[in-house]
Amino acid sequence: MPHADELPADAPTRLAVSTVIFALRPDHSGRPVLWTPLVRRTREPQLGLWALPGGWLPPNEELESAAARTLRLTTGLAPKYLEQLYTFGEVDRSPGIRVVSVVYWALVQSDEAARATAGPNVRWVPADTLPGLAFDHNRIVEYALWRLRTKVEYAEIAHAFLGETFTLAELREVYEAVLQRPLDPANFRRTMIASRRLRETGEHLAGAAHRPPKLYRYDASTLTADAADRLIDTPPLLRERPAS
Amino acid sequence: MPHADELPADAPTRLAVSTVIFALRPDHSGRPVLWTPLVRRTREPQLGLWALPGGWLPPNEELESAAARTLRLTTGLAPKYLEQLYTFGEVDRSPGIRVVSVVYWALVQSDEAARATAGPNVRWVPADTLPGLAFDHNRIVEYALWRLRTKVEYAEIAHAFLGETFTLAELREVYEAVLQRPLDPANFRRTMIASRRLRETGEHLAGAAHRPPKLYRYDASTLTADAADRLIDTPPLLRERPAS
DNA sequence: ACAAAAGTGTTATCAGTACACCCATGT
DNA sequence: ACATGGGTGTACTGATAACACTTTTGT
Numbered sequence: 001m002p003h004a005d006e007l008p009a010d011a012p013t014r015l016a017v018s019t020v021i022f023a024l025r026p027d028h029s030g031r032p033v034l035w036t037p038l039v040r041r042t043r044e045p046q047l048g049l050w051a052l053p054g055g056w057l058p059p060n061e062e063l064e065s066a067a068a069r070t071l072r073l074t075t076g077l078a079p080k081y082l083e084q085l086y087t088f089g090e091v092d093r094s095p096g097i098r099v100v101s102v103v104y105w106a107l108v109q110s111d112e113a114a115r116a117t118a119g120p121n122v123r124w125v126p127a128d129t130l131p132g133l134a135f136d137h138n139r140i141v142e143y144a145l146w147r148l149r150t151k152v153e154y155a156e157i158a159h160a161f162l163g164e165t166f167t168l169a170e171l172r173e174v175y176e177a178v179l180q181r182p183l184d185p186a187n188f189r190r191t192m193i194a195s196r197r198l199r200e201t202g203e204h205l206a207g208a209a210h211r212p213p214k215l216y217r218y219d220a221s222t223l224t225a226d227a228a229d230r231l232i233d234t235p236p237l238l239r240e241r242p243a244s
Numbered sequence: 245m246p247h248a249d250e251l252p253a254d255a256p257t258r259l260a261v262s263t264v265i266f267a268l269r270p271d272h273s274g275r276p277v278l279w280t281p282l283v284r285r286t287r288e289p290q291l292g293l294w295a296l297p298g299g300w301l302p303p304n305e306e307l308e309s310a311a312a313r314t315l316r317l318t319t320g321l322a323p324k325y326l327e328q329l330y331t332f333g334e335v336d337r338s339p340g341i342r343v344v345s346v347v348y349w350a351l352v353q354s355d356e357a358a359r360a361t362a363g364p365n366v367r368w369v370p371a372d373t374l375p376g377l378a379f380d381h382n383r384i385v386e387y388a389l390w391r392l393r394t395k396v397e398y399a400e401i402a403h404a405f406l407g408e409t410f411t412l413a414e415l416r417e418v419y420e421a422v423l424q425r426p427l428d429p430a431n432f433r434r435t436m437i438a439s440r441r442l443r444e445t446g447e448h449l450a451g452a453a454h455r456p457p458k459l460y461r462y463d464a465s466t467l468t469a470d471a472a473d474r475l476i477d478t479p480p481l482l483r484e485r486p487a488s
Numbered sequence: 489a490c491a492a493a494a495g496t497g498t499t500a501t502c503a504g505t506a507c508a509c510c511c512a513t514g515t
Numbered sequence: 516a517c518a519t520g521g522g523t524g525t526a527c528t529g530a531t532a533a534c535a536c537t538t539t540t541g542t
Contacts, residue, residue: 012303015257015344059256059342063333087331087346089307098303100259102331102344169493187532189495194530210493211539413520431505433522438503454520455512 013098017066018054018137020085020105020144021077022127023113024161024177032177034127034148035113036141039074041134042121045095050123051134052141054101067104076116079106081160085144093136105144107160152178156197159218165201167213168192257342261310262298262381264329264349264388265321266371267357268405268421276421278371278392279357280385283318286365289339290378294367296385298345311348320360323350325404329388337380349388351404396422400441403462409445411457412436 024032038050053074057066064082071077082104089100108116118124125131127145130138152158158174159166172188192198199219204212268276282294297318301310308326315321326348333344352360362368369375371389374382396402402418403410416432436442443463448456 013259013301015259057257057333057344060335062335063331063344084331087307087328089301089346091304091306100301100307100346102333168495184532184534185493186495186497186534191531208493209541210491211495211541213494411521428505428507429520430507430522430524435504452520453514454518455514455522457521 013100015057016054016099016101017057017063017070018052018101018103018140019067019071019079019082020052020103020141021071021075021079021108022105022144022148023108023124024110024174025113025124027126032110032173034145034177035124036127036130037075037077037113037116037118037122037124038133040121040123046134049134050125050131052103052137057102063102064104067102067106071106075122077106077108077112079108081107081157085140085147088136088140090136103140103144105147107157109163110161111163149178149180156218156220165203165215165217167205167215169213171216257344259301260298260343260345261301261307261314262296262345262347262384263311263315263323263326264296264347264385265315265319265323265352266349266388266392267352267368268354268418269357269368271370276354276417278389278421279368280371280374281319281321281357281360281362281366281368282377284365284367285378293378294369294375295378296347296381301346307346308348311346311350315350319366321350321352321356323352325351325401329384329391332380332384334380347384347388349391351401353407354405355407393422393424400462400464409447409459409461411449411459413457415460 021037022034023036025035027033037053039053041047041049041051053071055066055070055073057063061069063084068079068082071079083106085103085105087100087102089098091098093099093101113124116122116124127141130141132138133141148157152175158171158178161174162170168189169185171192172183172185175188176183197218197220198216201215201217203215205215206212265281266278267280269279271277281297283297285291285293285295297315299310299314299317301307305313307328312323312326315323327350329347329349331344331346333342335342337343337345357368360366360368371385374385376382377385392401396419402415402422405418406414412433413429415436416427416429419432420427441462441464442460445459445461447459449459450456
């Protein structure tokens with residue numbers, strides 16, 4: 001890492017933080033699909049276009065904290081899952097000035113998404129059929145979608161869309177919505193149970209018709225160290241570790 | 245993405261690019277293990293400590309290009325594989341000033357690593373037993389190692405350590421060095437052939453004792469769409485597909 | 489009673505693994 | 516000829532996919 005005394009006097013490159021947010025909401029047919037909130041740009045350039053929530057990085061704020069703060073301010077949402085996605089820095093991605101954006105991706109619970117403010121400057125759109133966004137944001141969302149779909153299978157991602165407790169059918173619907181294909185309920189059940197990531201609550205979901213399903217809770221503590229290494233893709237970065 | 249007219253007048257956060265470089269070199273017993281080149285800091289802070297090659301991001305240079313350039317200038321190496329790793333931005337990771345580092349990781353061929361300059365300010369060390377590095381660079385290398393080891397199995401990473409043509413034994417040695425465990429030669433051969441990523445050159449490696457092995461070349465064009473899917477990432481669990 | 493979803497059992501298939509064995513060449 | 520690494524055959528194992536089947540509830 002270099003240091004300040006090696007710098008030219010001015011540094012016209014700007015550092016921003018943005019976030020791609022995903023939530024599950026029912027589409028017109030009632031089945032859950034991925035939606036993402038966008039905010040309308042209120043300044044030049046690209047005034048009026050829809051864009052990802054974000055902002056400049058304050059000098060004294062952590063990257064992840066800046067991501068969480070800006071998405072809360074603009075959309076009112078509090079993410080249940082937040083992870084760095086990629087850093088986009090092409091010289092010409094913003095007209096007139098060099099902007100490097102550290103982009104995060106976030107998952108929010110469905111019910112929170114339903115409550116969320118959707119004023120004139122916030123708009124939810126299906127993640128698979130986006131309108132034309134500002135800057136290179138279409139490309140960014142597409143990359144985030146790809147990451148979500150390749151990662152949902154081995155991390156504790158799916159349950160970030162759900163509440164504290166959930167049924168196996170609800171969990172399966174999350175997987176089906178993310179992966180965009182049906183899954184065998186019988187096999188899905190066994191795979192999930194075998195993963196040891198779920199704990200029974202003892203409760204059953206009441207109120208609906210038919211046989212009441214068991215309610216489960218997510219529980220990472222039952223993982224063996226070996227299984228955790230392979231199942232959870234949490235980079236060692238984000239785990240507590242002795243100083244090296 | 246915000247824009248310049250929303251900025252405070254000065255922006256004391258600095259943007260740097262660094263690279264973790266891996267190459268295979270024989271250890272004292274002759275078996276290949278991972279090595280990484282370090283450069284000595286010639287300025288404060290942390291003057292004299294070993295650090296990752298890197299530098300400030302020039303306003304008109306692409307991120308990846310800056311990574312390739314700085315590692316070439318400091319170590320003389322030209323990477324065969326270069327990919328963004330992560331962006332490190334903790335407020336206190338550099339004393340005195342906020343530095344956000346976009347870190348890349350690179351693989352170079354073994355023979356190039358052997359040729360490489362190793363002057364008084366460049367030093368190669370085994371990647372698994374690093375000395376104390378400047379800033380948070382130990383943590384960065386550990387993360388890069390983790391990424392390499394989890395990714396080598398499904399991407400065209402291994403052949404980046406080798407020349408244009410190579411034997412299956414050489415390719416297997418790369419995997420063994422990266423994964424740090426022996427692999428069954430028979431099964432390794434079949435797995436690689438089945439992947440359709442290798443093409444026979446028709447040549448054989450001469451000169452060595454014993455039966456001359458076939459020489460192969462890496463060939464991504466022979467991948468089926470299905471195999472490409474799996475190369476990218478896909479762990480099992482939900483590979484169910486409607487029978488096609 | 490019955491429809492529908494929850495939940496269980498069973499089998500075929502396939503990828504990964506272990507390891508016995510044959511092949512081709514330089515010495 | 517023979518030692519050695521190159522290369523092939525084959526059987527075992529465990530995870531997954533497909534789907535028939537039983538259970539439990541609300542209506």
